[in-house]
Amino acid sequence: MGPLIAGSVEAQQRARGHVLHGIELGRPGKQLGFAGLSHSDNVHDNGLIPVPVAVISSGTGPTALLVAGTHGDEYEGQVVLHELIRSLEPEEVNGTVIIVPAANAPAVRAGTRVSPIDGGNLNRSYPGGERGGPTDQVADLISGALLPLADVVIDLHSGGSNSTYLPSLFIYRGPDEQAWARKVSAARAMGLPYVMAVAPRLEPGSLSTAGDDAGVLTLSTELGGGGTVHPGILADARRGVLSLLAHAGILPTQPGTEPPPSPGQAAEPVWLELVADSPVMTTTPGIFEPLVELGQRVRAGDPVARVHAIDDLTRAQEEYTARVDGMVAILRRPAMVAHGNYLVHIAPEIEAPRH
Known part of the structure; x- marks a missing residue:
């Protein structure tokens, strides 16, 4: 038909x-x-x-x-x-x-x-x-x-x-x-x-x-x-x-x-x-510089991102770290970010279900 x-x-x-x-x-x-x-x-x-x-x-x-x-x-x-x-x-x-x-x-x-x-x-x-x-x-x-x-x-x-x-x-x-x-x-x-x-x-x-x-x-x-x-x-x-x-x-x-x-x-x-500590959020508006790639394994405390302020030339770049061990599962795409944007999500690896 x-x-x-x-x-x-x-x-x-x-x-x-x-x-x-x-x-x-x-x-x-x-x-x-x-x-x-x-x-x-x-x-x-x-x-x-x-x-x-x-x-x-x-x-x-x-x-x-x-x-x-x-x-x-x-x-x-x-x-x-x-x-x-x-x-x-x-x-x-x-x-x-x-x-x-x-x-x-x-x-x-x-x-x-x-x-x-x-x-x-x-x-x-x-x-x-x-x-x-x-x-x-x-x-x-x-x-x-x-x-x-x-x-x-x-x-x-x-x-x-x-x-x-x-x-x-x-x-x-x-x-x-x-x-x-x-x-x-x-x-x-x-x-x-x-x-x-x-x-x-x-x-x-x-x-x-x-x-x-x-x-x-x-x-x-x-x-x-x-x-x-x-x-x-x-x-x-x-x-x-x-x-x-x-x-x-x-x-x-x-x-x-x-x-x-x-x-x-x-x-x-x-x-x-994805858990509560997965997202890494910027508190600084500016230009997002990722320090990791999708699929990369990181540990809590590892640097994962920097944000460079645009107008304040005296301000040093802000560095952000992972809050949990895991894999880089999500990366922000646009480089321009505002306060509150998520830059990276780190997803812990879990054991495969037994079902």
Whole structure:
């Protein structure tokens, strides 16, 4: 079956108060359409703000919800999902893949972290509301209409314009031992080089928290960043998404999608944990000079950054040190910093879970 034509009357469906144009949930085939956000201001008073949605389905079977563009300046996930929409066909799928490649579409089109229309940060807006602004409407669409259909969710993030991350799966602990075991298994299946564990409900308004609240296996990523696309990280992300879909039983295992093997078993990712002492914050505005690189191991007390004041020529550079032993997991991207900016995050290495 070819793609349905977005906007046709017969292809419209209302899902939890949202009209999906070109999409009929539960229908086999490849459907390419959009959700229309309603908003009235000087620019958007006579139409809808489209959020692209694709559904690729063979009918019965498990369902995966794949999301990118939660922040508009994070690009690796967007590239992977646009490629998947073009390449994946219903006859290859056991079940359904729902893809939202530009979730905060106004932010994606502007190349900004948050929406230029309402200032909304989508990953702080769940569960949202259908009568709110555009960002709240998207959060309500994803958490209220799409998330309940899913067996597994992956929210593809990168560092954005302001930071760079180790290419990692990013998972919230809990919410119970059974859910944590499923996350650990999926993390190994996805095969990214690093896994970063964080506290339960780290961000109450995030999609990861919404997934935990709904009892749906929900994972996130941090794939490089810096407002650009890194070819090697992009390759890892491509392989990882296909491997996760195979792990969920939606795709057959394909050569080249498995994590790189080591003698006798699949390679174990490096397990890290972001803790309260991970961030190193500047108290000085000026120019940030990193003294470490991503992936470098440091010890508490090691110098990791300097900040050079701009206007006070008598002031010596400020040097900042790590507060905890661990690995450099996140580096700020822009060199110009203000008081309160995080420069570096040091993540302690933890023992791989036994699940």
